[in-house]
Amino acid sequence: MSQVTHVLRSQQFSVSCIEELFRRADAFSSVRRAEVYSRRIVFTVFYEPSTRTRFSFETAAVRLGAKVVSTENAREFSSAIKGETLEDTIRVLCGYKPDAIVLRHPEIGAAELAAQVSEESGVAIINAGDGAGQHPTQALLDLYTITREIGHIEWLGLTIVIGGDLARGRTVRSLAYLLSKIDPTVKLVFVSPMALCLGADMKRHLRERGIYFEETEEPTDALKKADVVYWTRVQRERMDGKDYAALSSELQARYTITAAHLELMKPTAILLHPLPRAGEIDPAVDKDPRAVYFRQAAYGVPLRMAILERVFEHKPLE
Numbered sequence: 338m339s340q341v342t343h344v345l346r347s348q349q350f351s352v353s354c355i356e357e358l359f360r361r362a363d364a365f366s367s368v369r370r371a372e373v374y375s376r377r378i379v380f381t382v383f384y385e386p387s388t389r390t391r392f393s394f395e396t397a398a399v400r401l402g403a404k405v406v407s408t409e410n411a412r413e414f415s416s417a418i419k420g421e422t423l424e425d426t427i428r429v430l431c432g433y434k435p436d437a438i439v440l441r442h443p444e445i446g447a448a449e450l451a452a453q454v455s456e457e458s459g460v461a462i463i464n465a466g467d468g469a470g471q472h473p474t475q476a477l478l479d480l481y482t483i484t485r486e487i488g489h490i491e492w493l494g495l496t497i498v499i500g501g502d503l504a505r506g507r508t509v510r511s512l513a514y515l516l517s518k519i520d521p522t523v524k525l526v527f528v529s530p531m532a533l534c535l536g537a538d539m540k541r542h543l544r545e546r547g548i549y550f551e552e553t554e555e556p557t558d559a560l561k562k563a564d565v566v567y568w569t570r571v572q573r574e575r576m577d578g579k580d581y582a583a584l585s586s587e588l589q590a591r592y593t594i595t596a597a598h599l600e601l602m603k604p605t606a607i608l609l610h611p612l613p614r615a616g617e618i619d620p621a622v623d624k625d626p627r628a629v630y631f632r633q634a635a636y637g638v639p640l641r642m643a644i645l646e647r648v649f650e651h652k653p654l655e
């Protein structure tokens with residue numbers, strides 16, 4: 338059992354740990370700065386583009402008083418471009434003794450690999466997205482948004498409609514793992530064209546845990562029964578250009594959430610999106626109070642403050 342508090346997969350968190358993280362995120366929501374970690378150092382190492390995850394992690398670290406060392410684009414501006422392996426890079430970075438490395442990488446399993454390398458040095462690895470694998474801190478943030486917006490932590494029995502690129506969306510995978518862990522009575526409705534449907538491994542996982550789920554290509558009925566709608570973009574960068582071209586007009590016609598779709602939704606339902614959106618939610622929807630995706634993005638700072646605090650508290654100062 339690892340002594341280091343890595344954050345690698347969403348299902349690693351127990352219910353009590355999630356509740357504690359959410360309590361701390363609530364507390365951080367009302368304080369702008371809590372500079373108690375001035376001796377801590379966080380590296381943010383992103384091999385893929387990011388707006389929300391990197392900025393919110395760096396803001397969270399700064400608000401906690403930690404120092405951030407970063408590269409704008411590790412794919413081009415680190416020695417990866419010279420052929421250095423991820424293992425070597427992580428080994429070298431750990432030698433500089435940060436407290437945590439927030440890592441985003443295009444390969445599934447990259448964070449786990451980095452955690453194996455960093456184990457000896459005690460540096461925590463935080464998975465900020467590993468290809469089409471997982472994005473655990475986003476899933477925590479999504480769940481935090483649901484609890485804040487729905488108003489309580491007992492999510493029991495909610496119908497959660499998850500739509501878009503279910504095949505390659507790492508936020509979808511992490512959220513489905515997390516929900517299946519914390520609420521055995523959750524009802525999941527997956528909406529996508531066949532070409533983007535949920536992977537067999539995820540379906541097997543849900544069946545093994547006895548989680549109720551449906552799959553459909555048609556958004557309309559699903560939206561009517563949703564308590565939460567979680568919509569996502571197509572992971573265009575992870576698919577063949579020809580496959581995307583073949584899908585794009587169907588996506589636009591059938592899977593773009595418009596004001597007419599909001600009419601179908603319950604007055605109490607909420608619409609989430611991890612962002613960025615790439616056409617799949619019409620901006621006309623933004624003014625509907627049920628559209629919570631910009632608040633969802635903002636929750637990223639207090640939630641990631643809670644995550645970093647947990648990592649720091651479990652790691653002795655050098």
Ligand code: NCD
Pocket residue numbers: 389390466472475507508569570611612613
């Ligand atoms: C997501 C990601 O990078 O996986 N964005 C994010 O972190 N908020 C979703 C996406 O890129 O589609």
